[in-house]
Amino acid sequence: xxxxxxxxxxxxxxxxxxxxxxxxSGDLEVLVEPGKPGKARITVNTSVDGSRHxxxxxxxxxxxxxxxxxxxxEINDFGATPGVVRMRIDQALEELAxxxxxxx
Numbered sequence: 001x002x003x004x005x006x007x008x009x010x011x012x013x014x015x016x017x018x019x020x021x022x023x024x025s026g027d028l029e030v031l032v033e034p035g036k037p038g039k040a041r042i043t044v045n046t047s048v049d050g051s052r053h054x055x056x057x058x059x060x061x062x063x064x065x066x067x068x069x070x071x072x073x074e075i076n077d078f079g080a081t082p083g084v085v086r087m088r089i090d091q092a093l094e095e096l097a098x099x100x101x102x103x104x
Contacts, residue, residue, distance in 0.1 A: 002049050006059050010040035014069035016099030020091040027084060028077040030092040035070035046077040058085065068093070 013034040021029045035041055040063070044055050073092070077085070 002044075002046050002051070004044040004046065004052050004055055006042040006044075006056065008040045008042075008059065008063045008068075010035065010038060010068050010070040012070060013037055014071045014096055014100065016096055018092045018095035018099065020095060021088045023076045023078050026079055026081070028075055028080040028088055030088045031074045031076075032092045032096050033072050035072040037070050040068055040071050040073070042073045042075070044075045044077060046075075047079050048077065054082070058082070062089070069096075071096070 013036070014032065015034065017034075018032045019029070021027055023029045042059060046055075073089075075085075075089075080088070
């Protein structure tokens with residue numbers, strides 16, 4: 001099991017929380033909650049040792065094209081494929097946006 005952490009610049013803290021996916025064979029769980037202003041912090045707990053470069057490339061691309069709110073994101077990975085990883089992250093961010101829209 002490997003624990004990997006990343007930090008990226010972000011805007012104001014997100015509103016609300018999101019939880020998508022399940023920890024199980026070939027899947028992953030993504031939890032998102034408000035973070036500290038100006039920072040997006042991501043923690044990946046993965047069963048795939050030596051995968052830091054893959055996660056780094058994914059988040060570098062994601063933050064290069066999206067301006068995200070300040071979040072704390074925890075990913076619990078059990079060997080999900082890259083397509084499932086991105087789908088679950090997108091689902092969590094969409095759920096977070098929907099939660100924020102309903103609380104306004």
